[in-house]
Amino acid sequence: MTKQNVLISAEKNVSSSTLALTTIMSKSSSSTSSSKPPAPQTSSSINLAITRKSLLKQLEIESGSRINAWVETMKASSPTHIKSPDAFSPTEEHRSWMVHHPSALNMFEQIIQASQGKKIVVFLDYDGTLSPIVADPDRAYMSKQMRAAVRDVAKFFPTAIISGRCRDQVYSFVKLAGLYYAGSHGMDIRGPTKGAKCKKRSDQGVLFQAASEFLPMIDEVNKALIEETKSIDGAKVENNKFCVSVHYRNVDEKQWSLIAETVTSILKEYPQLKLTHGRKVLEIRPTIKWDKGKALEFLLESLGFGNTNDVLPLYIGDDRTDEDAFKVLREREQGFGILVSKCPKETSASYSLQEPAEVMDFLHRLVDWKKLSNLTRRCK
Numbered sequence: 001m002t003k004q005n006v007l008i009s010a011e012k013n014v015s016s017s018t019l020a021l022t023t024i025m026s027k028s029s030s031s032t033s034s035s036k037p038p039a040p041q042t043s044s045s046i047n048l049a050i051t052r053k054s055l056l057k058q059l060e061i062e063s064g065s066r067i068n069a070w071v072e073t074m075k076a077s078s079p080t081h082i083k084s085p086d087a088f089s090p091t092e093e094h095r096s097w098m099v100h101h102p103s104a105l106n107m108f109e110q111i112i113q114a115s116q117g118k119k120i121v122v123f124l125d126y127d128g129t130l131s132p133i134v135a136d137p138d139r140a141y142m143s144k145q146m147r148a149a150v151r152d153v154a155k156f157f158p159t160a161i162i163s164g165r166c167r168d169q170v171y172s173f174v175k176l177a178g179l180y181y182a183g184s185h186g187m188d189i190r191g192p193t194k195g196a197k198c199k200k201r202s203d204q205g206v207l208f209q210a211a212s213e214f215l216p217m218i219d220e221v222n223k224a225l226i227e228e229t230k231s232i233d234g235a236k237v238e239n240n241k242f243c244v245s246v247h248y249r250n251v252d253e254k255q256w257s258l259i260a261e262t263v264t265s266i267l268k269e270y271p272q273l274k275l276t277h278g279r280k281v282l283e284i285r286p287t288i289k290w291d292k293g294k295a296l297e298f299l300l301e302s303l304g305f306g307n308t309n310d311v312l313p314l315y316i317g318d319d320r321t322d323e324d325a326f327k328v329l330r331e332r333e334q335g336f337g338i339l340v341s342k343c344p345k346e347t348s349a350s351y352s353l354q355e356p357a358e359v360m361d362f363l364h365r366l367v368d369w370k371k372l373s374n375l376t377r378r379c380k
């Protein structure tokens, strides 16, 4: 919807407010009609015109400032607007951030120390964690080396991938059967399918779907978003089954407010859906209380670690939506959140890694440590 359309719908609202106001005014004038002469037509019309004008102005300001707020957040969450620190000369801000969120590679010994007597469970986000961020979401492939690292980790530790993407899509990138997959921001969870020969792989082993009743609504919104954004150059709508992503990475920044307006005006018709921010993407999701943090808790429960301290969950992710999982770990005082980021960011994670390459190093170290400790145990 264009700005003009937003104003048209605002005007519709004003018309009904004005109508209500007219009714009140005419009621109050009729109740006093016996004692007072009706107000002259001209003054009433002038008053109404002024009220209508100021209401319209007010609505325009409110709608405009809401869009501005969205655009500001879109800019703030876009890497090009964040000053990327030089790895060799980090800024003061970055240095002090690193004090609070040190590198998980440098803190590896401490992490292992904390895992003594506990079972490590590994949770991994996909985009920006296992695969580098690229312009085309359909081509966000993970490297063979990364796949091998994840496969090795899954041999030694229960491992889950929790992504904003549709579960089947993540599986088509990762292609590893021995893992748990939680797609659509954790709303669609499937267990490992290793060894199973089933044609309908995608339906097999489904453990939980938190938002099945939203499927028709998500489909409808997806179609509306495709239709309304098709004239915006570079915009891309991705159907993630229980949620929808509207990408603006390839949209000219001057058009970002148009994207925000279009999406928010469609969502006005769907109060059961909410809008959140990702990396140059607007994400439309059901308002249910389910997120990556809930998915993490669900998976721990399914693995038999719901009510025990014998577990050390490690969650590695780069995005705002991963913060829900980092918060859960903080609240449970269990395990560690590891944020993948080159820039200082507000986060509930304990540690940091700079990029997917460092994530791969971290996974290798976990595997090497486990192999060595198994060997040492056997030799005793």
Ligand SMILES: O=P(O)(O)OC[C@H]1O[C@H](O[C@H]2O[C@H](CO)[C@@H](O)[C@H](O)[C@H]2O)[C@H](O)[C@@H](O)[C@@H]1O
Pocket (backbone or CB within 6 Å): 125, 126, 127, 128, 132, 133, 134, 135, 136, 137, 138, 140, 162, 163, 164, 165, 238, 240, 245, 247, 249, 278, 279, 280, 281, 283, 319, 321
């Ligand atoms: O939870 P995640 O696995 O991190 O998924 C979050 C979103 O990731 C994808 O978009 C992001 O990665 C794209 C490929 O690198 C990039 O082009 C886009 O700008 C990023 O926002 C995915 O396409 C979305 O559907 C996910 O919600």
